[in-house]
Amino acid sequence: MAVELYDDHEQGERVRSWINEYGASIVVGLVLAFGGIFGFKYWQGQQEAARLLASEYYSVIQSELSEGRIDFAQEQFDAMKEASGRSAYVGLASLLMAGAYVDDGRLEPAAELYRDVLNNDRLASLHGAASLRLARILQAQGDIGGALAQLEGGAPSGFQGAWAEARGDFFMVRGQLDQARLAYQEAMDNLTGQGIGRSLLQIKIDSTGPAAAEDAS
Template sequence: MAIDDLLDEHEQSERVRSWLRNNGVSIIAGVAIAIGGIAGWQWWQKEQGNHLSMANAEYQVVLKQLQDNKLDDAAKGIKALDGGKASVYADLAALQLAKAQVDAGKNEEALATLRAIQASPELKPAIDQRIARLLIATGKQDEAIKLLGDATDSASLEIHGDALIASGKRDEARGLYEKALKTLDVAAPQRRVLETKVMDAGGTVAEPAESV
């Protein structure tokens, strides 16, 4: 090996040592932070798991209270469930509470329960539909119509049509029923009921084309 090559290697080694002296603390700190980050992530995951486990246990308590017809106790339990990822348990429990309140003839309380749910975008349409059905049942069809607004899914269109029927707007209801029917699969369980509503509103139902 030529002397120039040895000098180059020596020079390079000195540069590496110098760089390590200047930056070694930063490297060690970076490694420590990375390890700490991994440990912190694992701790956070464990805490989330524990939180959800506790929420599930509280949810089961609420369901038992509903089963025992202790609606006031269940309502208090639902408030304790709300928060973070566990709020999904609060939403589900609130839906069960609203059903129990309807069964007990407490429609206004059921409406308040449903309206208090801070639902995710995925769950909100289903909750709005339940609220709308309850509004129609309590003679508040105008509120139901306003709530459903421009919703275009089959279930919302059908309920919107029901609200219009309750308001005496038969022709408008028929249009929504027919529109809802077009979005339903031929084998959908609700299709027969919707066809009956179309005909009751003065419309006709075409026979589905047979598959070849």
């Protein structure tokens, strides 16, 4: 096999020629690579800082609500949304604020907060709780049709029993006892364990009157 040999001068000329041809692109590639690494680390740092800031806001909101200072908690919540609007903590804080408004008898602001959560696809894990609570607000406002519509379709995992029980309550308000009984029975079928929850559901089932099978007999 032939071996190509070069003296020092020839080797140096070939190296310089190679660098002239490819060196610039290699340097650019290295700059981009290191720039990408440092840029990603900077982005990670920014994300972590935003998460910590949102966590701090959430803790302050919790503390203020525990003291009954809803208006100040709302101020902190507004600041939180401006500083960390994409954080999941904003969704959790929305549920906190909405619950405080419900306890204070301010149903419409609570309903708006639940709707904000439902309109945010990034908060999909909170949609089950927000839908159920919004339906209960609509019930309290006398909008039974809206409450039932809010719980249309399949319930999210873990909410089957609660959704069925709520629908039973809405049907009861309307005087639709057969539908209420079916909904309560569905809730009972999805209930785990014993205790007051099962006893209360049985009371609700009994309040709908005799089952269809008993009427037929």
